[in-house]
Amino acid sequence: MAETDLQSTGIAELRVQLDHGQTTARELVEQCLAQITADDDRTNAVIELNPDALEIAGQCDAERGGGAETGPLHGIPILIKDNIDTADTMMTTAGSLALEGSIAKRDAGIVTKLRSAGAVILGKTNLTEWAGMRSLRSCSGWSSRGGQTRNPYALDRSPSGSSSGSGVAVAAGYCAAAIGTETDGSIIFPASCNSLVGIKPTVGLVSRSGIIPISHSQDTAGSLARTVADAALVLTALAGSDLRDPSCADADRQRAPDYTAFLDINGLKGARIGIHRPTGQFHSGVSDVFENAIEAIRDKGAVVIDSVFLPSMEEVNPHEDVVLCTDFRVDLNAYLSDLARTVTVRSLADVIRFNRDHRDTVMRWFPQDVLDESEATHGLDDPAYLQARETCLKLTRTDGIDRAMAEHDLDAIITPSADVPCLIDLENGDSASGSTTYLAAVSGYPSISVPAGYVGGLPVGVSFIAGAWAEPTLIRLAYAYEQATKIRQPPGFEATASF
Template identity: 55%
Template sequence: MHVLRSRYGCALVSCFFAAAAFGQTNGTPHVQLEEASIAQLTQQLRRGELTSHTLVQQYLDRIAALDKAGPAINAVIELNPDALAIADKVDAARKSGKVYGPLHGIPVLIKDNIDTAGKMSTSAGSLALADSIAAKDATVVARLRAAGAVILGKTNLSEWANFRSTHSTSGLSGLGGLTRNPYALDRNTCGSSSGTGAAIAANFAVVGVGTETDGSIVCPSSVNGLVGIKPTLGLVSRAGIVPIAHSQDTAGPMARTVADAATLLTVLAGSDVRDAATKDADKHRRDYTKALDAKSLKGARIGIVRKLAGVGPEVDRVFDASIVALKAAGAVIVDPVELPNQGKYDDDESVVLQYEFKADLDAYLAALAPNVKTRSLADLIEFNKAHADREMPWFGQELLEQSQARGGLDEKVYKDALAKSKRLAGAEGIDAALAKDKLDALIAPTGGPAWVTDLVNGDHYTGGSSTPAAVAGYPAVTVPMSAVHGLPVGVTFFAGAWSEAQLIGYAYAFEQATHARKPPQFSAHIDTPN
């Protein structure tokens, strides 16, 4: 297991902060961190009942007690050694009457494939980038800082955002080790924003940022009982984020409530000269907190995509109960709805990801500091072979090798696969389904409950609903739906491009009607019926 890379690493050996985390810190009254929201903490900060310094310290104490000791969730790969100093600066600014933005003084965790200038590295979970410190913040990090957030640290992930092997175990990286699910420690956290999912579920920060190519925000959000927003491609900048594929990659919020996720998306969204895909973002971005209306579902036409369900009888049961809740909230249900071309672009998606991974990763690695010796995908493959005992003890790197064998982005096979997949998933898929039945949104279970982690055989993934929106580049919002044997499961709302505000409204109304999220209890395992 990777040792925590910061001056707080002593927690692994001698600094068990349980008393401080749950009582007092240096005489300072304990802050109620469990399930604390941005609005609640901001109110305390504004009133002077709390300082950001105290808040950051108590999150650090909680991480020491529960992430690196106790149940040892292992969600945080690195703490920010400047976190307390930054907290002091935002405290001083508030005292002088200056508030930077809606996250002023709020601790945030970000996935460790997002560049941070300063003292933390950006590794994508790989030993090859263990000492890679970015020269410049990713745009999303710059936006967080500008809004007053305190970057508390970085979270573990499925290495290379889970684009390494078809037999991988989600939540595992060579550098960070294995992240555990706080609802049942022997269960998986799903990939690839696994550390962010587990950390925010376990209340190690107020909110977190994940990234998704296909499922890597919504799946870990679902199995960790969180709200996750996968935005429209181009709403949030990818500049400074370790890539998989520019036609599908995006960063997005992961939070315990829809309100917190909406606040975070408001900060993250916007055009960026460093990412051409965001040229229209400013035309579409808005204050997403204004969509938080508990009556949003009244009269909304919601289509049920039954063919994206069926991941298990218990999930189907709670999904049916969720449909009842939607009706009670005033939604008009169209059931079932056919999603055209479902499954017909899976092979094309794989082709696109392989081509773009090679091109995009080569460009990212080539621009790193001179001390980083891995400058290309070919270099990475050789590095993994040379360090196979630490990088590949359980599974290989066939996806890296398949990508390396691909040609350039000018090849016809790539261009055809990209055009076909976008058309079938978007205009002739989601858009067509919405138009046919005059629907406002589609829903399906996000996926099944977390499976038992199996390092020998890899993930036991039972299916999910992320692919249509991911391939089309359209938004999707997952929100806690219920629990199956004590394990969270989510429901996903998705629709056409730039429909984030609408989907956030529906998710908020559903959340307020059901209050399905329950905090984790850090159980060793789930007792199932005989």
């Protein structure tokens, strides 16, 4: 059979090809494995392959051939981030050598859902170590276990993070879609910097059970894909309640049965879109791309409300830092204490000790200042923590997104997703400082990043943001924008960018 072009073939079309015998799940997995073998020595996106993937694909083919009822991702190869538990032979390490050899006792809640949907879990992707919680000087996409992941649009540029490998793997055509996790920016940043669609759901729509945590206040998992349709389809498989994650108690009531039902090419017509322009944080080329995006949504019939006021990153981040560092110690200790007894690292203090004992390999490039800061926090009853969390919600919800949406009767807010990918600099860490992801991250509200253009050949995205459970609206708007612009181009694996 003819080889399928994963860069131009969506998951829905792959399902049609599978159903009509034009390809098989095993052939799709073999093709993905061949692509990884051919190109991942340059990008270093995949940290571990699933040795059972071909066998699982064969089972999918047998089920399809036998007329069994199949799920929405049946036979589709998916990669997942290496902070998501799988009860198979693969490790779950958050990229840390401290957890090397750790095999989960049970699947994460979203892995159970992916398997139920028929997905073939192809392997796990590299990430910024501890999902970015090790050091303020960390380099996105670097982990002591996985090394440095590289951007396929320019191999000397950052893939962004912390879902670095997931973003690069989808952009490079190593899988049909991938799963990332986000506490603040870790889906939206890699989506923007790898010319992808990334959906960061409402906190509580998607289970976090079995995911190495940062913060119960802000953590979520979400989809990274080449199109809005694919990202929406994967979200359909992920969303829903999980008894192991109390935050998802309302998810079955709030979730849509099928998020692809909201794909509407005319979805921008009459929509009221607020414009948020962050000041002085981004490369000038990002501003040009953003202005073009505004014109595109206006041309498709959206009502544009300019200069919507929202709190700045400088106002929010000091309070967010208190919340994340406090949550991290509590939540990580709970996760580590539940691992198999063969895992000797049982607490954040153990992780810090391990890193010090192995500093030549683990801390060759940057320290563990954020781990140390987190270990020094005083728990969830600390008045400083409680005040910080209250301030975070007031700034981003009450006085932020909620107020802007109500004041201007908005359907959504649009803003640049991220700065242009910075140069990889292991000595000094990431240099890009611009961010708008804190708005949806700290509030716990949904956002979707969509490819919007290129600056010197490097991808730039725009994000649609709205209130809790507004995924259907955001998918409708993002799809209409994507179809109106059709910006995305596959990567060229260039050695460097043109500026």
